[in-house]
Amino acid sequence: MELLINFWEWTTPDMMRSLVNVLKVLVVCSFTTIIWALFIVLMRISKFFIFRWLAVSYIELFRGTPLIVQILIIFNYLPHFGIVLSSFQAAVLSLTLNAGGYLAESYRSGFQAVPLGQKEAALALGMSKIRAIIRVDVPVAFRIVMPAIGNIVVSILLTTPFIYLVGMGDLMMRANELMRLTLNWSVYAYITFIYIIVGLILTWFNYTLEKKMRLP
Amino acid sequence: MERDYLLEFLLYIGTPNFPISLVKYFSSLPKALLVTLEVTIGATIIALLIGLLLALMRVSKSKYLYYPAGILIYIGRCVPLPPLQLLVYLSITTYILMEPKIAGIIAIGLFTIPYMAELFRSGIQDVSIGMKEAGMSLGMSKWVLAKRIIVPVAVRTMLPAIGQLMVGTMINSAFVSQIGAKDITGMARNIINAFFSTELWIVVAVTYFLIAFPLSRALNWLERRIAIVQ
Numbered sequence: 136m137e138l139l140i141n142f143w144e145w146t147t148p149d150m151m152r153s154l155v156n157v158l159k160v161l162v163v164c165s166f167t168t169i170i171w172a173l174f175i176v177l178m179r180i181s182k183f184f185i186f187r188w189l190a191v192s193y194i195e196l197f198r199g200t201p202l203i204v205q206i207l208i209i210f211n212y213l214p215h216f217g218i219v220l221s222s223f224q225a226a227v228l229s230l231t232l233n234a235g236g237y238l239a240e241s242y243r244s245g246f247q248a249v250p251l252g253q254k255e256a257a258l259a260l261g262m263s264k265i266r267a268i269i270r271v272d273v274p275v276a277f278r279i280v281m282p283a284i285g286n287i288v289v290s291i292l293l294t295t296p297f298i299y300l301v302g303m304g305d306l307m308m309r310a311n312e313l314m315r316l317t318l319n320w321s322v323y324a325y326i327t328f329i330y331i332i333v334g335l336i337l338t339w340f341n342y343t344l345e346k347k348m349r350l351p
Numbered sequence: 352m353e354r355d356y357l358l359e360f361l362l363y364i365g366t367p368n369f370p371i372s373l374v375k376y377f378s379s380l381p382k383a384l385l386v387t388l389e390v391t392i393g394a395t396i397i398a399l400l401i402g403l404l405l406a407l408m409r410v411s412k413s414k415y416l417y418y419p420a421g422i423l424i425y426i427g428r429c430v431p432l433p434p435l436q437l438l439v440y441l442s443i444t445t446y447i448l449m450e451p452k453i454a455g456i457i458a459i460g461l462f463t464i465p466y467m468a469e470l471f472r473s474g475i476q477d478v479s480i481g482m483k484e485a486g487m488s489l490g491m492s493k494w495v496l497a498k499r500i501i502v503p504v505a506v507r508t509m510l511p512a513i514g515q516l517m518v519g520t521m522i523n524s525a526f527v528s529q530i531g532a533k534d535i536t537g538m539a540r541n542i543i544n545a546f547f548s549t550e551l552w553i554v555v556a557v558t559y560f561l562i563a564f565p566l567s568r569a570l571n572w573l574e575r576r577i578a579i580v581q
Contacts, residue, residue, distance in 0.1 A: 199563035200556040201525030204536060208556060211549040289429065296433040307433055320441035326434040334429025
């Protein structure tokens, strides 16, 4: 009961502003990840060895290192080379690079699931290879990988608390400030509660979309 | 005057303190690596036990068991690690004194439970119906069927996936440094804060990669090796 009263007290305009910040990063990141992963997977399935090798090493590199280390490299080490990013840019860049590797793998299984006959039909109609990829492969694969995109949006949501490391005014950073001021740990329960609600909404949305977009 | 090319290179890629912080890093690496492994294994054991329980509830026939388990799994998959870890650590240390490492084990274990439960569930349900029916028609009871057919087949399909999840847990365990545990990241952060040598983060990333990459490749090989053609 005390916890619930605390929850009501934590709901301030400041907290809502930080929630909006989190959602901003989530939306921007989702779009950039979808495009970036498409770029990676096109490299991954290309015929040239060097592109394939680059894509594979990118995917393995970003899946094999902790997100917290990636964020700290991007925000603390890149300025060494004169690349100074604002906290929003650093947050979006790090989350995109991290999630792109995961999504590229899902895309790849989607591309492999495209029926070969459709592509051959497109080629037989005289489409160039790139046009066949854009007109046939991508739309069909998009419907196949739709659930994967939904899942990646939820998992980006789960990684957004990490961006307090770069000083975005997000929920986690606000919670840390309040923890220092009030020494009351229930603020973290409140943050977790908000994340659960947003995550469940996204999961439900993902589920309905998946049902609608299923291939006949 | 003779030019020291090594020193020039090191100064180009880093601050003057980089060589000495590198020495410090590698001298304290074994101890930190041990902490990382402890957190990984402890968290995996917690996730295995409770995940198996949740998965068994999820595949049971009673609706009083599978609805609560399903709701718990759905909620658990929306819980992010950073607030959960601080919540666990602070709420426990309010009442009992506890090492940050132990709190990290509990938090990461809790974080991994839903994923482990889903893995178990898919492993149990993927055992083909034909095999189960064959067992039943031979007159096996439910327990014998579970012991002789479901468990061996499910374990074989699940083992590589559990290994991959364990590699993922190791990657996630870097976050326990934020509550003060001295794992690889925490140790490196202390060195970096002392020597202002941010390029050490690259070395940290390489360390994690050198552990995670061979493991995940070996697990891929194992998966292909012991795959059951159903």
